[in-house]
Amino acid sequence: MAVLHSAPKITSNEGVAAALSAALGDMLLDAHEEHGEILFTVKRDRIEDALRLLRDEHDYQQMMEMAGVDYPQRAERFEVVYMLLSLTKNHRVMVKVTTDEATPVPTITTLWPNAGWLEREVFDMYGVLFAGNTDLRRILTDYGFEGHPFRKDFPLTGYTELRYSEEEKRVVYEPVELAQELRQFDFMSPWEGAEYVLPGDEKADMPPIHDPKVTEKTSDTGAGKAANIEAAKPSAKDSVPTAAPDAPKPTEDRPTRKPRKGKATDTKSATEPKGGKK
Template sequence: MTVLHSAPRYSPFDGVLETLTAALGADVVSAIEQHGEIVIHIVRERIVDVLRALRDTHEYQQLMDIAGADYPSRPERFEVVYCLLSLTKNHRLIVKVSTDEATPVPTVTGLWPNASWYEREVYDLYGVLFAGHPDLRRILTDYGFQGHPFRKDFPLTGYVELRYSEEDKRVVYEKVELAQDLRQFDFMSPWEGAHYVLPGDEKAEGNKA
C-alpha cells in the first residue's frame, strides 16, 4: 500500500487519511491527500465491504456520484470513481477501483439505490460491467448504439448515424459518411495561428501603419 502526502500545510483532513487507511488495512491499494481531496484506491473485489464500512462506521452517508475514467495504456484500463459525502464531517471522499473490459465490478446498489443509474451510465459510456446490478442496460445512448463513446479509442464521429427516412417512414441507421475529412486545429482560438484575416482585423492592421 502506498500512502502519499502533499506538502505540509493546514488541512481540514488532518488525521483522516491515516485513520481510514489503518481501518481499511489490506483493502487499500494506495491513498493520497492532494488538491484538497482524499483519494483511496481499493481492491476491486472488496469495494462493497469497504463502502459499507465507510458509510456505517466512518460517517460517509451519501453516495454523490459514480464516474468512469479510461487509461488505455494500463493493463486494467478503467477506473470506477465513487464520490462520497459525509454530512457530519462536512467533506468528501473519493474511492477508486480499477478493472478491464471483461472483469465486472461488484454493484453497490445494495448500499445506495441511486447507484443503479450511476452504474448504468458508466456501463453505457465506458462498457464497464457491474456484477449483481438488477438492470444493467444503456441509459444515455440509443438502444441500437454501437460501442461506448467515452472510451479514448472511440472515434469522434461514431460508427453509425440515424435519420428519419421519408421513404421507409421510420428511423434508419446508416454508416457515418463525412462530407469532408475531420480536421484538427492546433491553435488555441480562431484568432491565433490562422493564415487568413478575420472580419475586422484589417482595421487593426491599418491602425498599425
C-alpha cells in the first residue's frame, strides 16, 4: 500500500524570501539567499515576535538548533542564529540577530521549550545573555569556569588549570603556567614545495634556486691570490682520458650445445639411465 506524505521531497526556495520578507515587515533588517539557504536578519528586540509569526502563520513548526557566531571586529560582535524547519513544507530557513557582550537577547523559551538548553549553550560558549530565561546557567563547562571558550579572543590554554593535589587530597585550580611560550608549529617543510614565506625568510635576499651562483672573476672566490694561482693549474681530471684497453679474449671455445629433443616438460631422458631401464 502506497503511503502519501503531504511534505514534498524537495522544496524550492523560489518566492519564499519575498513572501516571508513581506510578512515580517518592519521586523526585518535583511533577507538574502546564501549556499542554498534563506537567511533573515531581524531586530533583536523583535526576535520573539518574528519567530512566533513564522511558526504560527507560515508552518515553521520546529526550532531545530541555535548557534552563536563571534565577529570581534564588529561593534555588536555576536550573532545568534535560529534554524527553523517546516515539516509540512519540508523547508528550512535561518533567522539571526546581533548583540554585544552586555545587551541581552529576548528568550524564545515561550515558543519552544527546547530553547532553554540551547540558549544556555550559547551563553556558556559565547557569553550572550538571554532576557527571560529563568535557568541561564553554564551547561558544558565546569563549575567556576572563567571566560567563554568559543570567543575568538579566548586563549587556547584557558585561564586556569586543575589537577589533583596529593598533599591536599583534592582537586585544586591554579593559574595556567607554561614552561615555554605557546608556539604554533608548522610541519610543512619549505623544501617540499611550500607556497608561502616562513617568518624571517622575507629578510633574506636569496638567489633563485635554479640559477646557481658562479664566480665570474678570480676576486669573487675570496680565497686569495695564491689559491687562485693554484686553482688555475690543470688537474688530473682535466687531462684527456686514454682509451680503455680491449676486453680479453675468451680462454676456451666450447661447442654450441645441440638443441634438446622433446618438450621442456619431458624429463624422461634426464631421469632414466642410458641404455634403458635395468
